[in-house]
Amino acid sequence: MLGEGILKGLTETARNFFGSYVSKERLTTVQFPEERLPRIEATRDHPFLVYDGADWEKGLRCVSCQICEKECPPQCIYIEKSKDKKPDAVGKLQFYPTTFNIDVSVCMSCQICVEVCPFDAIKMNVEFEMSTVDRFGGLLLHREHLAKSNEYYHKIHPTEAAAVDAALAEERAKTEAKAREAAEAAAAKAAAAAAAKAAAAVPPDAPAATGETK
Ligand code: SF4
Ligand code: SF4
Numbered sequence: 578m579l580g581e582g583i584l585k586g587l588t589e590t591a592r593n594f595f596g597s598y599v600s601k602e603r604l605t606t607v608q609f610p611e612e613r614l615p616r617i618e619a620t621r622d623h624p625f626l627v628y629d630g631a632d633w634e635k636g637l638r639c640v641s642c643q644i645c646e647k648e649c650p651p652q653c654i655y656i657e658k659s660k661d662k663k664p665d666a667v668g669k670l671q672f673y674p675t676t677f678n679i680d681v682s683v684c685m686s687c688q689i690c691v692e693v694c695p696f697d698a699i700k701m702n703v704e705f706e707m708s709t710v711d712r713f714g715g716l717l718l719h720r721e722h723l724a725k726s727n728e729y730y731h732k733i734h735p736t737e738a739a740a741v742d743a744a745l746a747e748e749r750a751k752t753e754a755k756a757r758e759a760a761e762a763a764a765a766k767a768a769a770a771a772a773a774k775a776a777a778a779v780p781p782d783a784p785a786a787t788g789e790t791k
Pocket of ligand 1: 683
């Protein structure tokens, strides 16, 4: 029937409107900001940068690959890459961002930057009360504003953060095992080279050592 959807919608609105006088379940709005609805884990507003440990600058997981900057639909991320490298979250030497800005006034909360990041370095924050009278700079967040600890990440998205921690721990273990194997191979190679050098240093007519005494 033509207009059936509209009628259904209006009926539901009317049920909520009149029902809210007699049933709390029909009261679908709250008196914000005095009252707040419980936040669900999938809530998202704008991105933040995760860091590990106590020092946000040293612990940033971001390796400045700039994938998020390229993929962000409204182009509101700006990154400058470092000249030197530091160990990343799994112990590999990587570049880091010397500048990482997000213009939150432009960000549309699409989460594409989070989905394309191969390093679990950028996640969605749940904060939304960010109004400011500074129209041009007030919502341009720099890396020091964007950096949030892994503990904070666990607090706002516990299930997701636990899964990320497990994946990073597995990757870290693989990196450590590879480094151990490489060190053992290098030590074995050095020992073989030393043995070969020692063998070459023995004069060809030198009597062979028998180990017997007279
Ligand atoms: S959430 Fe979307 S719009 Fe916002 S910074 Fe990430 S990619 Fe850009
Ligand atoms: S947040 Fe992720 S995708 Fe963006 S530059 Fe850093 S490591 Fe790359």
